[in-house]
Amino acid sequence: MAAAESYPDDLKYHEEHDWARVEGEEAVLGITWFAGDALGELVHFEPPEVGSSVTRGQSYGEVESVKAVSDVVAPLSGEVLEVNQAVVDAPETVNEDPYGTGWLIRIRLSDPNEPGALLDADAYRQLLADQ
């Protein structure tokens, strides 16, 4: 079952429909409910390699539904510490629980100032409303 639309207040958002949960020097990244709904049920996640680096605003992987392929844009820069194997094995997890078990990767932040530039939940909701 796809989750109901939501944008948790404790997350930071990037305008390319990605979220970040900053935890000290690390962050967990994923795609928003909006992105998952727009694509439809996900059937493939092409993850980055652990140890590779991701750059804010650039693609670090791909998600695919039956009909579409989409780049996943990094909301923050850093080194990939972990890939969520549960999503690689069952990509529909992203539609079912986009902010919980449907996270995509964990990174070590390369710039502690970057999270400050991200949108809060209210600003992201406003961005969606303006589209």
Place this chain on the structure above:
Amino acid sequence: MPETLLHTPLHDRHVELGARMVPFAGWEMPVQYAGVIEEHRAVRTDAGVFDVSHMGELEVEGPRAHEFLQSTLSNDLDRLAPGEAQYTLLTNEDGGIVDDLIVYRVGEHSYLLVVNAANRPVDYAWLKDREIAGSDVRDVSDDCALLAVQGPRAIERLGLAPAAAFTFAETSLDGIEVMVNRTGYTGEDGCELLCMSEDAVRLWDAVLERGAVPCGLGARDTLRLEVCYPLHGNDIGPDTDAISAGLGWACALDKEFEGVDVLRRVRAEGPERRLVAFVMEEKAIPRQGMPIAGGGEVTSGSHSPTLEVGIGMGYVPTAQAEPGTELTIDVRGRPRGARIVKKPIYRRED
């Protein structure tokens, strides 16, 4: 300038049902309602209904209609009695496929051709150019609506008696005059219901009332790909011949029709490349246009909701076209392994 998209008589129904509407062959069509995978499964396990009113309907009538079509279409019309239908090709002088279509023999001197939406004007012009005295071609697409009701329970849900594939009958369904065609594009049992445009909404409502799940073009594509039905414009076209595409069975090479000489030669010499079906051995979803190592490219690719793996079709050199052969697909720069399988990729259990 934005193109003005055509609407089928069911457009408002699709919007009311919350369908995601997309442009397709000049029409605004539902690509999905609840979701492609859910709709796909409904057709494989129960019954789904597709609005395919964008497809074209051409009538060919007259004392010489048979003679005219026999020289224009690839399959043998002599094998078709009134009440029967046949998959056939409109071919060009190079043996290329102008369109693939179903021809219905409505009467001794009367035929109905159901053609791909994108090719309707091309087909009509093609036939008009070649028309002979005593054979009249008319485009009746705007008068018709077409609903495909497909799935193992489709016939039962519609309250119809079983009938042989590729036959048809005129009847009424919940008081609506329909032509019930035992044809489809999903590999499942079912039918296609042709009605007058003004009856389309009533027929659609009646079919939904009987429990068929509304399905969009997304599921239509994954369903047809699993059973390896070619899609004109992807897998076949004016530059591909029927023999290489594996459609030789729909070509009567012992009769005369446009391009038959080329097709006879390709058959005799063997095609240089063949349209094969493949299943991914590594995690990846093949897509149209991806190169296949060693020559060739993917002509159709998707995730298979039934097999839960990437599947596709594509042309490869004949030397590497045998089932079991390993292929490498270039997935946006990443080489991913696949294996050629015997067509169809999926076959329903009878």
